[in-house]
Amino acid sequence: MAMPTIYDVARHAGVSPATVSRVLNGRSTVDAGLRDRVNAAAAQLGYRPNSLARNLRRSTTNLWAVVISDINNPFFTALVRGVEDVGQGLGYSVVLCNSDENPDKEADYLRALLADQISGFIVSPTSRTENLAALHEAGRAVVAIDRRPRNLAVDTVLVDNEHGAREATTHLIEQGFRRIACITGPARLSTASRRLRGYRSALRAAGIEPDPALERHADFRQRGGYTAMANLLAARPAPDAVFVTNNLMTVGALECLADNDIRIPDQVGVVGFDDVPWATFIRPPLSTVTQPTYELGRTAATLLKARIDDPDRPPETATLHTTLHARASSRRP
Template identity: 60%
Template sequence: MPTIYDVAREAGVSAATVSRVLNGQRSVDPDMVARVLTAVRDLGYRPNAVARNLRRSRTTLWAVIISDIGNPFFTATVRGIEDVAQQAGYSVVLCNSDENPAKEETYVAAALSQQMAGVIIASSGSAKAAKSLLDSPVPVVAIDRELPRGTVDTVVVDNEAGARTATRHLMEAGYERIACITGPEGVSTADLRLRGYTSALSQAPSDGGPVVVRTDFREQGGYDAMASLLSSPERPDAVFVANNLMTVGALRCLADREVEVPREMGLVGFDEIPWADLVRPSLTTVAQPTYELGRMAARLLVDRIATPSGRPATVVLPAELRPRQSSAR
């Protein structure tokens, strides 16, 4: 493998000159720059990225820490991040916290120790991980979920409005006892979607107050939550489910119990699902602009790297109700 000294000999310059050219310094004579770049190309020389990063005290890598790599929501989101990162000269390292705060803390520690250029995080709710990020000089953008106990650049959808619209939709369809399956307490998406649900119920008469089951944002959690609702003395006739994986679990439970949707149980899920139009009955969802979420988060991170002292920005994108058969009584 060619070294910087091989490039220097080929170009007829010093190794220091080669280093200045590769680091983008403008004080080098243009003719020397051309000779160095020609030698680099001819020899196939690649700079030692680790050594360069140590000198710069930073890398050209972003850590993107997501809460569940198995959730289709993150597919387009990460694609949006990566597209902007590549255009800006950065590469993305994807980390899956698996909704596990301890695992998230490990990834945050690794990102900081490796001197990543920036971090984009969909927090699992770890206050320790959040504090580590807030105490560091590394630029941070929170995506999908707000970062606990701190203010950083943030990109989210209007979770409360989306949940309120979904619940009202079920009410307008004629359902009278509407339950909510949501995520863990303290996670912003779970709490805001619950708030939207209760807000909608409070604005119209219904048979009783809110019926809420909290679980873990996973498919099995949705299954178990739906099972508990079906076993309750006052079984609901509709359910708003606060994320896509829990919606899948809830549907699987209804199928196992032979509960007809939407005749016996109306259903609306938060987050679009790729096959929502293909199942029968088709699934009503609240869709998020997932690609745009990722793209906007990456743009905020690029801006934050360029202007570290700027005031944090919060971008709230709209969610869209997509009515289908599962909520048409």
């Protein structure tokens, strides 16, 4: 019932607890005979070290916290999976927290976790940088993911948002679309503004002046995408294509187009950012800019480990690349 302690093992092997600790951690040379006796005793009793006690003494833990902004978004869950797989391999467990894009909730979580001796943080930061800055100043290992925190030099993992957006928009232009709209996220998030910038720069490169009447900021969720699309449909002259900068908003936009019996791509061409599992089998198949989500998580975890091992290394930004999958939703007949 009660777990055996290191004292039980010591007594059982006829040595001191210090020696047991030394054997189990392999830090110091111990007589081979004693070592075997300790190992045998530990095995026999089914001893497992109490990590609370160990971590209290070492003042660290084997926990990582991942704070994401929307647990309902498959983008973030795939990312968590990447983090988890790497962490697991290195002996860390992952605590998952969902900030819901709410800076106060994020602050609550981080404040609580700060007291928990968590050894590393991977955060998709909300707009308010102070939360992350506080962690960083407290000397904790921090990696920002998906979004670039303003005015804060921490390790960061991003995708090349501007390039991805430019590629998507250029593709629409090449297909002959001219009045191309863009539904992007909250202006305060770098992800949203970079993608918007890429969209605009593609238009300009093709000699089309970006029209503010065709740009919408929504909330990166399904509902917001629906509303923004409905809103765009009322614009005159109406857009003939739309570039939607995340997966959930793309779902909303498609739902809106379906509700209004608008044919894709004849009446409106569509390209979405982020992959979705059903992109290929809906009719028409959906064109997407896919991100290496799982790899983003793995990269963040790797950077976090490097930061923990060497807190003084200069901060690094890893930028991964997106891939355009052009399918029928953006193809001019």
